[in-house]
Amino acid sequence: MTRVSLSRLPGERVLAVDGGSERDMAMADLAAYVEAREADAGETRWAWDDTARWYPPLLAAGVRVERCHDLRLGHHLLRRAPAVDQQLLEGEQSEHWDRLGPSAPSAPTLFSIDDTAEHLRADLEDARQLAAVAASPEAPRLGLLLAAESSGALVAAEMTHAGVPWRVDVHERLLRDLLGPRPPRGARPQRLEALVAEVREAFEAPGLNPDSRPELLAALRRAGLEVADTRASSLRVLDHPGIEPLLRYKQLAHLFSTNGWVWIDQWVSDGRFRPSYQPAGSTTGRWSSNGGGALSFPAQVRPAAVADEGWVFVVADVAQLxxxxxxxxxxxxxxxxxxxxxxxxxxxxxxxxxxxxxxxxxxxxxxxxxxxxxxxxxxxxxxxxxxxxxxxxxxxxxxxxxxxxxxxxxxxxxxxxxxxxxxxxxxxxxxxxxxxxxxxxxxxxxxxxxxxxxTGAEWALCWIADLRNRLWRLGSSGPLDARPHLVFFLHDEVVVHTPVRLASAVTAAVTEAAATAGGLLFRDLAIDFPLNISTVRSYADAGKPGAPESAGDGGPRA
DNA sequence: GAAAAAGGCGCC
DNA sequence: AGGGCGCCTTTTTC
CATH class of the missing domain: 1.10.150.20 (5' to 3' exonuclease, C-terminal subdomain)
Incomplete structure (x- = not known):
């Protein structure tokens, strides 16, 4: 395994350090350099400050990276790891690494907004992290965790690059059926406006804005309903003719504001939903999301996630992870x-x-x-x-x-x-x-x-890291855009987009990866991690017993 | 007037 | 007196 560290230098240049040799190149030549090394041996591990900064432009240039070491994630993790001698992480520029936050998803990836990050020497930090892990009594576990974390960062960038196949026509039909036609900017859809009228009438409160908690509470009390808050669960038990339309309003208003037309405009492009993932964004190591709302992928809009023609989704989740x-x-x-x-x-x-x-x-x-x-x-x-x-x-x-x-x-x-x-x-x-x-x-x-x-997050990281490798090998005979690939991951669930002919192989890969993850974490004590797996055309059909690929997506297809 | 907080809902 | 998140809107605060 060769480690090559990449650092950004001023003036759109990159410093690549490979053992004792250094190479200074223009940013524009980076993709070709990485591609050549990947094709050459595939035995290179890239060490860089932040996968979210380096990998998206490489993917855009058609370059796939086998493995990397994400120094920002590694530093953050080792800084809080009880089994690490913190002194080994200190040295030249180490305070900069302490301050390094996640890079903004929308920031231009080739031009940094953070000047200090531009001059960070990846090779220095890489050496410190290797030494810190080697000196730890828990070196094997920490090494596995860093590798899994970095693989996760690759997966995150690849999923954003690929996106979830998204049928805007299906989504918009769904919105129109539930809400009415798309309203002008700032206005409520017809159906919502009608429900507001119903609510106002039932509570004899003309001009009531149901989005305003104080107004709504006041109206409820005037109607003789004693309620401490305006949550749906609190309202549901009340007996009043205005409650039913109010609950319906709340549900549809949430759909309108969270996953309505504006959401489509902002997050769906070229038939793909591209949320932004932040690996280890939660303190427990779970991922978070800082764009697109990947953590709450509402069931209501899942019918719009439809596999490409000739492709299917393999959806898998762990029971009681x-x-x-x-x-x-x-x-x-x-x-x-x-x-x-x-x-x-x-x-x-x-x-x-x-x-x-x-x-x-x-x-x-x-x-x-x-x-x-x-x-x-x-x-x-x-x-x-x-x-x-x-x-x-x-x-x-x-x-x-x-x-x-x-x-x-x-x-x-x-x-x-x-x-x-x-x-x-x-x-x-x-x-x-x-x-x-x-x-x-x-x-x-x-x-x-x-x-x-x-620890559940660690199991899941090992799962998707191993799955990523298996999927890549599965598609190795075909062209790049015909390979099965991950399009979604959320805590204990994955969605793989795959050509139909590889669906059963993908199902096997997902299962084998789960067994591998269990073995990595728990060694001798065998724990079962049974999966619920569906092969479906639409994400909405996942998990339904007896809903095979024939299940429709609601779309007009030949 | 912008920023922060709070209430509410969605996902695991 | 049950953990972790993001996002939207209204309300409060500076």
């Missing part, structure tokens, strides 16, 4: 046994641990989220005796958090400190013992969930 991860990381063989099979909760019932599936779910979710009362809290107590290792692990993580200690994921990602979380709530001074105790308990719930959610 986090409980399975908890079984693996705690080494709880009883819970691992319950996880053998498609339904972990049913496995717990079959083992006689709980009376019903619902109890099993309540207990496990309560343990992972920190429920203290109610049905969920009671189930936790009973299940702790049955699964002491698994429940003990999250309990210990919560105690550590309450003591103000850092916790870590299986591969070594550290949680943010209690102090770092303070600044979210600056008017909550440490002086008030009551407030402080509340805050510590809240932090304990966070650390409790952190270890499971974070």
């Amino acid at each position: 986090e409980p399975r991860v908890l079984a693996g990381m705690s080494g709880d063989r009883a819970l691992a046994q319950a996880a053998r099979g498609a339904d972990l909760y049913q496995g717990m019932v079959d083992a006689g641990a709980v009376a019903s599936r619902m109890d099993a779910k309540l207990g496990l979710l309560g343990a992972m989220y920190g429920a203290t009362s109610g049905e969920s809290g009671r189930m936790v107590a009973g299940l702790t005796r049955r699964y002491p290792l698994a429940f003990g692990l999250v309990e210990e993580a919560a105690r550590a958090g309450e003591r103000g200690q850092i916790v870590r994921t299986l591969l070594g990602r550290g949680s943010p400190s209690l102090g770092d979380a303070w600044d979210r709530d600056p008017d909550d001074p440490p002086g008030d013992p009551d407030a402080q105790a509340r805050y510590r308990r809240a932090y304990g719930r966070f650390t409790r969930n952190f270890v499971v959610q974070g």
Whole structure:
């Protein structure tokens, strides 16, 4: 494996450092240089400051990169990793790496807005990170985590580049059916306007703006309805003729503002929905999204995600990812046994641990989220005796958090400190013992969930990293644009866009990648990660039993 | 008048 | 007194 670090130099130039040799080239020659090295051996690992800055222009030039080391992600991760000697990360320019945030998705990628990032020496930081990992007692796990994180960054850039196939005509028909024709800028669609009229009439409140909470609350109270807030769940239980149109209004208004015509204009181009992903954007290591709303891909508009002609989606999600991860990381063989099979909760019932599936779910979710009362809290107590290792692990993580200690994921990602979380709530001074105790308990719930959610994110990273490699090999005989590729990923779910003839091979690849991820994380303790997999023409049809590729997309096709 | 906060909803 | 996010609108704050 050859490591080549790439640094940006002033004046549109790039410095490539390969072992002892340095090469200074024009930015315009970069794609050809990278392509040549990739074609040559495929044994190069590129080390660069930020995949989101380097990779999109390479992809645009038709260059695919096999593997990389994302120094920004690596630095951020190692800085918070308890098993890393922090002194090894310090040195020339290290404070710049400390300050490096994610690059803006819309920023021009070839021209930096951040001057300091322009002069960062990637080779210096790369050497520090390698030394820091090598010196750690957890070097193998940290190495795996950095590799997975960097692969994830490649996946993110590739998914934005490829985009989710999007039928604007299907989406617009859906909007028209529900809302009416597209209204002029600033106006409500016909159907919404009609519902507003209904609501105003029912509450005898002419001029009421249902989007205004104070106005709406006042109108509800005038009608004799005692309600503390205007949430749909609070309104649903009320008995008044105005409630039904109001709920309908809220639902459609949300569709209109969040995934309406404006959203199409902004996020769909050339028949592709291109959200922006931010790997490790959440402190637990989960991805976040800073454009397009990839984290809430509403079911309402999924019918518009339709595979190209002759192509299909293979959609896969993991059943009960986090409980399975908890079984693996705690080494709880009883819970691992319950996880053998498609339904972990049913496995717990079959083992006689709980009376019903619902109890099993309540207990496990309560343990992972920190429920203290109610049905969920009671189930936790009973299940702790049955699964002491698994429940003990999250309990210990919560105690550590309450003591103000850092916790870590299986591969070594550290949680943010209690102090770092303070600044979210600056008017909550440490002086008030009551407030402080509340805050510590809240932090304990966070650390409790952190270890499971974070390790779940690590499993998912390993999954998509391995899947990416498998998909590439699957399509190696065909031309670039005929290869199966990932188009969407969200925590425990993937969508692969593939030519029909490769769909069954993709299904196998997704399954094998899940097994690989489990093996990487949990080694000897075998944990099952069963997938729900559908092959569909439209994303909306995924997960429906007995909805094969023949299921329609609603579109007019021959 | 712009920025920040808050309420609400969507996803896992 | 259940974790993590983003985004939209209105309201509040500076």
